[in-house]
Amino acid sequence: MSLVPGAPDASLLTRAIDGFSAFVDLTATALATAFAAGRARLGRMRAVRIEEREDGAFVLPGAVPFPLAAAASHGVPPEVAASLKGREVELALDPARFLFRPLDLPEGARPYLDGIVRAQIDRLTPWSAAEAAFGWTAPEPLGDGRIRVMVAATPRARLAPALDALKALGVGHLVLTTRQGDGASITVHAGASGEGAGTARLRQVLLGVLAAAALAATFASGVSGFLGGSLDEEQQTLDQAIAARRRAIAAARDGLGAEGAALRGLEKAKRAQAPTVLVLEALSQVLPDHTYLSALTVQNGKVELTGVSREAPSLVRLLEESKHFSAATFVAPTTRQPGDAGERFQIQADITVPFEVTQ
Numbered sequence: 305m306s307l308v309p310g311a312p313d314a315s316l317l318t319r320a321i322d323g324f325s326a327f328v329d330l331t332a333t334a335l336a337t338a339f340a341a342g343r344a345r346l347g348r349m350r351a352v353r354i355e356e357r358e359d360g361a362f363v364l365p366g367a368v369p370f371p372l373a374a375a376a377s378h379g380v381p382p383e384v385a386a387s388l389k390g391r392e393v394e395l396a397l398d399p400a401r402f403l404f405r406p407l408d409l410p411e412g413a414r415p416y417l418d419g420i421v422r423a424q425i426d427r428l429t430p431w432s433a434a435e436a437a438f439g440w441t442a443p444e445p446l447g448d449g450r451i452r453v454m455v456a457a458t459p460r461a462r463l464a465p466a467l468d469a470l471k472a473l474g475v476g477h478l479v480l481t482t483r484q485g486d487g488a489s490i491t492v493h494a495g496a497s498g499e500g501a502g503t504a505r506l507r508q509v510l511l512g513v514l515a516a517a518a519l520a521a522t523f524a525s526g527v528s529g530f531l532g533g534s535l536d537e538e539q540q541t542l543d544q545a546i547a548a549r550r551r552a553i554a555a556a557r558d559g560l561g562a563e564g565a566a567l568r569g570l571e572k573a574k575r576a577q578a579p580t581v582l583v584l585e586a587l588s589q590v591l592p593d594h595t596y597l598s599a600l601t602v603q604n605g606k607v608e609l610t611g612v613s614r615e616a617p618s619l620v621r622l623l624e625e626s627k628h629f630s631a632a633t634f635v636a637p638t639t640r641q642p643g644d645a646g647e648r649f650q651i652q653a654d655i656t657v658p659f660e661v662t663q
Contacts, residue, residue, distance in 0.1 A: 351392040351479075358398060364388075385473050392477040393470060396489075397463075402456045403429055404484050407440070410645045411449045421455055423593065429457045437463050437480070439492040449643055456482055456490045463493065583607055583655060586628040594646065595619065605655050608635070614646040629653040 355363050364384055405428040413420055421440050425433045438457035446452050463480060470478055480493035580602045587607075591597075592615070599610035607629070613619060616638045623632035632653035639648045 351394055352388060353394045353396060355396045356398045358400065360398075362395075388470070389474040390476045392479070393475045394479045394481060395466060395470065397466075397480060397482045397492075399456075399482050399484055401462060402458045402482050402492075405429065405455050405457070406452055407455050408446065408450055408452050409443075411445075411451055414443055414451065417443070417453065420593070421453070425455075425457060428455055431457065431459055435459060435461075437492045439481075439490040441488055441490055449645065454484060454487065454490070456484065456492060458492070467493075583628075586626065590622050590626045590629070591619065592622070596645075602655070606652055607655055608650070608652045610648075610650045612644055612646045612648055616647040616649040619649065619651060623651070623653050628656050630656055 352364065357363060364387065407421065407424060407428065409417075409420065417440065421438070422433045425431065425436055425438055429436060429438075436457045437460045438455060440453040440455045443451040443453050466480075467478070478494070479491060481489045481491050483489050583602050584600070587597075587600075587609070592613070594615070595611060595613035597609055597611035599608075601608040609619075620632045620634065623629040630653065632651060634649065635652045636650040640646070641648065
């Protein structure tokens with residue numbers, strides 16, 4: 305807020321410009337998506353399936369095999385190009401392109417498969433989630449409260465030529481799939497091929513309005529330079545008033561005698577105790593994904609954990625290696641009961657103070 309009546313507030317204009325820029329991005333994306341969806345609905349009657357053979361050629365039902373790499377040089381037969389333009393296309397890729405890995409999980413993991421598989425990709429494959437195109441089958445019950453999914457993954461760079469070629473042919477919606485043996489189809493990529501270009505064009509139009517707002521911000525910045533000296537003086541006066549008020553409060557608190565000493569003791573004890581929310585944040589970084597807590601107690605500078613883990617003996621080491629906990633030890637023997645996904649444990653550890661959670 306401006307401290308001088310009638311003076312423009314440069315910070316307010318800056319916030320308005322930032323908000324408008326975000327509005328431009330959202331509007332351009334929404335319009336491009338709507339246009340792409342409308343064009344796809346008008347231009348396709350049913351999905352077209354293209355299958356990749358073992359020799360790398362692609363086959364469209366009723367057409368001769370063709371290499372997708374020829375799309376950029378107009379080497380695809382005209383009838384094939386015409387049948388793909390604006391249509392939904394399923395590109396069934398050769399399983400030899402993919403690495404298949406089984407992933408066993410508790411039954412309760414069904415609603416969270418997307419996040420779990422994404423977090424496990426770098427463990428199951430040589431690639432990170434950002435580097436890989438991946439998908440998984442529907443969960444298969446294993447009994448004893450366990451399920452299994454088959455994860456298929458391949459480097460995104462390996463799929464780039466096929467994606468670029470289909471974009472060059474003007475397809476509408478693109479789905480990349482594969483399968484292992486006679487198993488169910490696994491989707492590894494899905495999206496509209498032309499939404500990026502449409503968004504860029506719409507954004508260029510909307511940015512014309514943003515340019516006018518930028519000129520207004522420049523003007524406001526110049527005006528604020530003339531008013532800067534006056535604002536600095538007023539800010540200094542406010543700082544001095546706040547400091548005087550704090551000194552008065554401190555003097556009044558010191559004058560309480562025994563009550564003041566007790567109050568200071570309470571404040572010191574409060575600072576010496578790690579907030580429970582920070583303890584929870586640190587534990588979420590230390591404990592592995594296969595570990596589940598059923599009880600948590602934070603008291604007198606100690607934390608006590610009760611739960612189930614597939615590798616309970618390693619938890620003491622993980623807590624000890626963290627800079628937030630020390631003197632970790634089991635306070636009860638680990639046990640396993642029928643139906644458990646791992647061993648039941650009860651561990652106690654000291655909380656390190658001062659407590660700072662690493663972001």
